[in-house]
Amino acid sequence: MNPQKPMRRRPWALGVVIFLGLILSGGGYAAATQTFEAEFGSPEQVEEGRKLFLANCASCHGTNGEGAIGGPSLIGVGAASVDFQVGTGRMPGQASGPQLYKKPVQFTEEQIAAMAAYVASLAPGPAIPPEEYLRTDGDPTHGGELFRINCAMCHNAVGAGGALTEGKFAPALDGVTEKHIYEAMVTGPQNMPVFNDANLTPEDKKDIITYLKYVEENGSVGGFELGSIGPVAEGLFTWIFGLGFIIAITVWLGAKAN
Amino acid sequence: MSEVQKYDSGSATNIERPISDPGIEPHRVRMTDKSEKHAKTAERQISFMFLVSIVGAIIAVWGFVAFPIVGGDLSATRNNAFWMGIGMALSLLGIGFGAVHWAKTLMPDNEVSESRHPARSSDEARAKAIEIVKLADGESGFTRRKLIRRTLYGALAFFPIPAVVIFGDLGPQVGDTLKHTMWRAGTRLTKDPTGIPIKASEVTIGSVFHVIPEGLKDLEEHKLEEKAKAAVLLVRVNPGDLKEDPEKANWSYDGIVAYSKICTHVGCPVALYEQHTHHLLCPCHQSTFDLADHCKVVFGPAARPLPQLPIAVDDEGYLVAQSDFLEPIGPSFWDIRK
Numbered sequence: 001m002n003p004q005k006p007m008r009r010r011p012w013a014l015g016v017v018i019f020l021g022l023i024l025s026g027g028g029y030a031a032a033t034q035t036f037e038a039e040f041g042s043p044e045q046v047e048e049g050r051k052l053f054l055a056n057c058a059s060c061h062g063t064n065g066e067g068a069i070g071g072p073s074l075i076g077v078g079a080a081s082v083d084f085q086v087g088t089g090r091m092p093g094q095a096s097g098p099q100l101y102k103k104p105v106q107f108t109e110e111q112i113a114a115m116a117a118y119v120a121s122l123a124p125g126p127a128i129p130p131e132e133y134l135r136t137d138g139d140p141t142h143g144g145e146l147f148r149i150n151c152a153m154c155h156n157a158v159g160a161g162g163a164l165t166e167g168k169f170a171p172a173l174d175g176v177t178e179k180h181i182y183e184a185m186v187t188g189p190q191n192m193p194v195f196n197d198a199n200l201t202p203e204d205k206k207d208i209i210t211y212l213k214y215v216e217e218n219g220s221v222g223g224f225e226l227g228s229i230g231p232v233a234e235g236l237f238t239w240i241f242g243l244g245f246i247i248a249i250t251v252w253l254g255a256k257a258n
Numbered sequence: 259m260s261e262v263q264k265y266d267s268g269s270a271t272n273i274e275r276p277i278s279d280p281g282i283e284p285h286r287v288r289m290t291d292k293s294e295k296h297a298k299t300a301e302r303q304i305s306f307m308f309l310v311s312i313v314g315a316i317i318a319v320w321g322f323v324a325f326p327i328v329g330g331d332l333s334a335t336r337n338n339a340f341w342m343g344i345g346m347a348l349s350l351l352g353i354g355f356g357a358v359h360w361a362k363t364l365m366p367d368n369e370v371s372e373s374r375h376p377a378r379s380s381d382e383a384r385a386k387a388i389e390i391v392k393l394a395d396g397e398s399g400f401t402r403r404k405l406i407r408r409t410l411y412g413a414l415a416f417f418p419i420p421a422v423v424i425f426g427d428l429g430p431q432v433g434d435t436l437k438h439t440m441w442r443a444g445t446r447l448t449k450d451p452t453g454i455p456i457k458a459s460e461v462t463i464g465s466v467f468h469v470i471p472e473g474l475k476d477l478e479e480h481k482l483e484e485k486a487k488a489a490v491l492l493v494r495v496n497p498g499d500l501k502e503d504p505e506k507a508n509w510s511y512d513g514i515v516a517y518s519k520i521c522t523h524v525g526c527p528v529a530l531y532e533q534h535t536h537h538l539l540c541p542c543h544q545s546t547f548d549l550a551d552h553c554k555v556v557f558g559p560a561a562r563p564l565p566q567l568p569i570a571v572d573d574e575g576y577l578v579a580q581s582d583f584l585e586p587i588g589p590s591f592w593d594i595r596k
Contacts, residue, residue, distance in 0.1 A: 146451075149451060149468050153530050164530060164539060165546055165557070188464050190533075191534050191535065193464055193465060193466035193531050193533050194462060194466075195466070196465055198460030199460070218333065219333075221333055256286070257363045258289055
């Protein structure tokens with residue numbers, strides 16, 4: 001009884017291994033190249049972005065994004081910065097001042113993506129966040145705790161916004177898309193500090209977005225929220241309507257019947 | 259001299275021409291007294307208010323039954339509290355407004371004058387009182403027996419002393435707790451609330467970390483007190499932006515600075531950091547600190563800079579404290595400069 005040779009010892013096995021190896025490495029390379037292109041944009045898109053950049057941004061940010069008198073350098077700010085600034089209408093800026101305001105968006109999504117691809121091609125920076133961290137199925141309790149520790153001092157405990165120094169302010173967060181909230185955290189637009197992934201992990205950021213969307217959709221538990229801005233609005237309401245009611249009753253009690 | 263006496267500043271009113279007693283104002287006949295129709299209307303108004311009160315009580319009960327408080331659902335509390343409150347307010351106000359309206363429109367409204375009785379007792383009563391005091395003094399010998407009187411005074415003076423001693427021992431002594439926090443040499447800076455240690459390389463320029471000392475998370479007791487004293491804000495700025503005193507130059511690490519988060523005015527957490535101006539704003543009274551310049555006060559009521567926590571990096575690359583704060587954190591108190 002001749003013991004059979006194991007499969008891997010047979011002469012044709014080598015051919016099979018080489019064939020499989022070639023398919024895997026070639027396919028893997030193709031797949032990797034595709035991800036690369038998806039992340040950094042095709043050369044055509046980058047070129048399209050460069051043209052848009054030269055026409056709309058270069059007067060302040062320099063012809064190579066190196067910055068000029070009017071605007072900061074964009075080298076290393078990443079695609080997320082462009083997507084946030086142009087996607088919320090803050091860029092192109094309208095007028096200089098303490099802070100740039102949110103306004104109607106000036107470009108189509110394709111144009112914004114092209115400019116983002118161009119700026120991302122200048123130097124590595126925060127990328128546009130993947131979909132999986134923009135869903136609102138995170139943990140709102142954890143997100144709320146992180147929001148109160150890291151964000152609420154400027155943006156208010158339920159994201160109603162608040163004042164900063166010399167005309168600057170932290171904007172209200174209701175109605176801001178999940179993607180823009182995420183991008184603001186990683187890039188730190190204007191005077192907002194940066195919350196990188198070591199500080200708040202992508203999961204943490206997802207929980208914060210979940211919390212913000214939760215409070216936006218569920219409304220105030222304690223009744224009429226008066227803009228959620230706290231003691232000023234509430235105190236004014238009490239002084240005018242609460243005390244007004246008491247004074248009216250006092251006057252009525254002391255008045256004689258007609 | 260006579261001129262001075264004429265304008266005696268001690269009397270506010272001119273005694274020679276006091277204000278004449280205006281008497282009771284003339285009685286004004288009410289509409290409800292004049293016409294039966296108005297009286298009927300008032301009667302209906304009053305009973306309407308009492309009916310509102312009944313309806314309010316029913317609304318309150320309905321609100322309680324219709325919107326039960328469900329555990330975990332905060333919005334259930336909202337409707338429950340709203341309708342209970344509205345109902346009970348209507349119920350109570352209905353009775354009150356009805357009763358007042360009743361008294362004002364239908365009950366008699368004749369003005370009555372009733373003089374105050376004089377505060378001074380009659381001479382006989384005063385004489386009698388003096389007689390009683392003198393009798394008691396004579397019988398007890400209070401004035402006559404000096405030894406008893408004086409020792410009684412002494413006893414009354416000493417009696418409260420134990421209370422003073424006991425009150426002085428209420429609660430722990432403040433000691434030097436105002437001057438120290440949990441930070442020690444080598445304590446790692448960790449993230450609030452997770453307690454994860456922070457590497458210097460993780461703090462990129464423009465980043466803000468909210469920091470608690472290592473070990474705070476696992477404290478069994480006085481956790482909040484320790485957190486309230488030891489909370490720190492960690493920021494990295496471009497090292498070129500820092501204006502550092504030469505003797506404090508090694509308190510930062512490559513542009514990373516750590517400052518107490520407790521305002522030196524009245525102790526609010528100062529954490530509104532502006533990335534480009536490097537200003538730290540306190541939300542309570544708008545004290546503004548320049549983080550790039552040792553947190554000097556640039557605006558507002560705070561009187562001294564936020565204390566800086568000297569930091570360094572350990573062998574594994576984690577940020578650690580070089581020591582505790584070198585001055586007390588938080589609001590200034592009696593034996594602190596300024």
